[in-house]
Amino acid sequence: MSHRSFVGLCLLPLAVVTAAFFLLPMARLIATGAEGPQGLAGYLAILVEPRYRATLINTVLLATATTLVTLIVATIVGMFLQRHRFPGRSILIAMLTFPLAFPGVVVGFMIILLAGRQGVIGDLSSHLTGQKLVFAYSIYGLFLGYLYFSIPRVILTIMAAVQKLDPGLEEAARSLGAGPWAVQRDVVLPALAPAFVASGAIAFATAMGAFGTAFTLATNIDVLPMLIYTEFTLAANFATSAALSVGLGVITWFILALARSFSGSAVAAAG
Amino acid sequence: MRDRLLFTGQLLFTLLVAAFLVVPAGLSIAAGVTVNYFRGIASGVTLEWVAQVWELYAGTILLSYVIALATLAVTLLAGVPAAYALHVRSGKISRMIEELITLPVAIPGLALALALLLTYGGASEFRRSWLFILVGHVIFTIPFMVRSVMAVFATVDVKTLDEGAASLGASPWRRFRDVIVPNAVPGILAGSLMVVTLSLGEFNLTWMLHTPLTKTLPIGLADSYASMRLEVASAYTLIFFIMIIPLLVAMQLFADGKQTR
Numbered sequence: 356m357s358h359r360s361f362v363g364l365c366l367l368p369l370a371v372v373t374a375a376f377f378l379l380p381m382a383r384l385i386a387t388g389a390e391g392p393q394g395l396a397g398y399l400a401i402l403v404e405p406r407y408r409a410t411l412i413n414t415v416l417l418a419t420a421t422t423l424v425t426l427i428v429a430t431i432v433g434m435f436l437q438r439h440r441f442p443g444r445s446i447l448i449a450m451l452t453f454p455l456a457f458p459g460v461v462v463g464f465m466i467i468l469l470a471g472r473q474g475v476i477g478d479l480s481s482h483l484t485g486q487k488l489v490f491a492y493s494i495y496g497l498f499l500g501y502l503y504f505s506i507p508r509v510i511l512t513i514m515a516a517v518q519k520l521d522p523g524l525e526e527a528a529r530s531l532g533a534g535p536w537a538v539q540r541d542v543v544l545p546a547l548a549p550a551f552v553a554s555g556a557i558a559f560a561t562a563m564g565a566f567g568t569a570f571t572l573a574t575n576i577d578v579l580p581m582l583i584y585t586e587f588t589l590a591a592n593f594a595t596s597a598a599l600s601v602g603l604g605v606i607t608w609f610i611l612a613l614a615r616s617f618s619g620s621a622v623a624a625a626g
Numbered sequence: 627m628r629d630r631l632l633f634t635g636q637l638l639f640t641l642l643v644a645a646f647l648v649v650p651a652g653l654s655i656a657a658g659v660t661v662n663y664f665r666g667i668a669s670g671v672t673l674e675w676v677a678q679v680w681e682l683y684a685g686t687i688l689l690s691y692v693i694a695l696a697t698l699a700v701t702l703l704a705g706v707p708a709a710y711a712l713h714v715r716s717g718k719i720s721r722m723i724e725e726l727i728t729l730p731v732a733i734p735g736l737a738l739a740l741a742l743l744l745t746y747g748g749a750s751e752f753r754r755s756w757l758f759i760l761v762g763h764v765i766f767t768i769p770f771m772v773r774s775v776m777a778v779f780a781t782v783d784v785k786t787l788d789e790g791a792a793s794l795g796a797s798p799w800r801r802f803r804d805v806i807v808p809n810a811v812p813g814i815l816a817g818s819l820m821v822v823t824l825s826l827g828e829f830n831l832t833w834m835l836h837t838p839l840t841k842t843l844p845i846g847l848a849d850s851y852a853s854m855r856l857e858v859a860s861a862y863t864l865i866f867f868i869m870i871i872p873l874l875v876a877m878q879l880f881a882d883g884k885q886t887r
Binding site: 357358361362363364365366368369372373376377378379380381383384387428431432435436439441447449450451452453454455456457458459460461463464465466467468469473475502503506507560563564565566567570571580583584587593596597600601603604607608611612 | 633640643651653654663664704705707711714715729732735736737738741745746761762764768772823827829830856859860866870871874
């Protein structure tokens, strides 16, 4: 057998699996999206239909808030951990990164333990103020859940980026008379920009598509993945759920592709 | 003085964030072995809930391992040769293929699951078996295996090794088996850990693809969160932690080893 045909043979299993279980189903999904009573216009429903549009806006706002807060928190923590050496540092890093592999459902349960009916936050607040604070099942609970799974990912990226910074630049700025805040604002933060874009995009895309956490906290939160799920399973509205999930897929893919063209490295969303 | 204050402030903030992440996990571990969570740990320590989870959900744990190992087998068989082919033939088409197989990572699991259901939902034998879930897991995890192996190929000069072996008269298959695969071992191991960890915890796809007879661990978890008392749900989560933490530690050690080398 020639080398060329051997290499072709090496690609064959992957090609078969991808064609049968990804390309074909995706084509079917896209076609189904246009099979509703409105035809191709079904794809516009996500923007035109008030209920879907409200959900889309809701989801985008939630994902944006998650991304911004995660970036701020992770930058403070990541910079601190990378710049200082102290006893217990590696344990702290391990604690901050171990939720990485938690599925969305488990994250939802963590939020229930924090802010649910028997949660610590409720216990504390009823001790302090006499009022039991329970917000796990509202949009604030979901927001907390999204923070829970995006903070570890982003901390790792920021730490890696801080490690690559050239300390000489900061020293130069300081020796030229820049104060600590000016150094942060004009030297450190701009140098971290690619890491912000890459990890922010992952946080955003993950928060847009996350289903497990919303499913566990469930009840009355209006986000896109829950809408797709209820349209498909409860309303058996295949065309709409297909159109909505194609829309959601395009959004998350686009955000990640945009981030990659900025930062040049591979980014992935999971959870 | 100022530095001291800044350091303390940042440390406190970091500890607060760590507490946010760790406290609920700790609570869940504690609740899983507490007689009555509402009355607190003072009510006594018990393994009753863990035993109850085992009785109710042992099947889901077993199926999760079966699916994770089957996913690993398929991603190895399809992913490793493909990574080699994509590396050797590094052209425009190879990059497109790489891009294409990475797409499922960027698309929400819900969309992938709907696509599979709409296409194969009618094929009832396939739809009802655990192979349906396997297919979803393979599509979702294979890019991690391919990328992980390709990353190793980028650091060792596989092309030269391959050509060297070819000039000595080794057949393509022997070269693949005796030269390529042994050199790819670090990438294969890292990819395998990733694939198994992702498969064991996968929920978004699996929730849509499962049937009452093909429930995996995360499906059982969601079920227990919705319908069981807090102690049972916590004990189940505890079992999941015990399954997943060794994999995470192994991955961490692996990454550290790579950094120091």
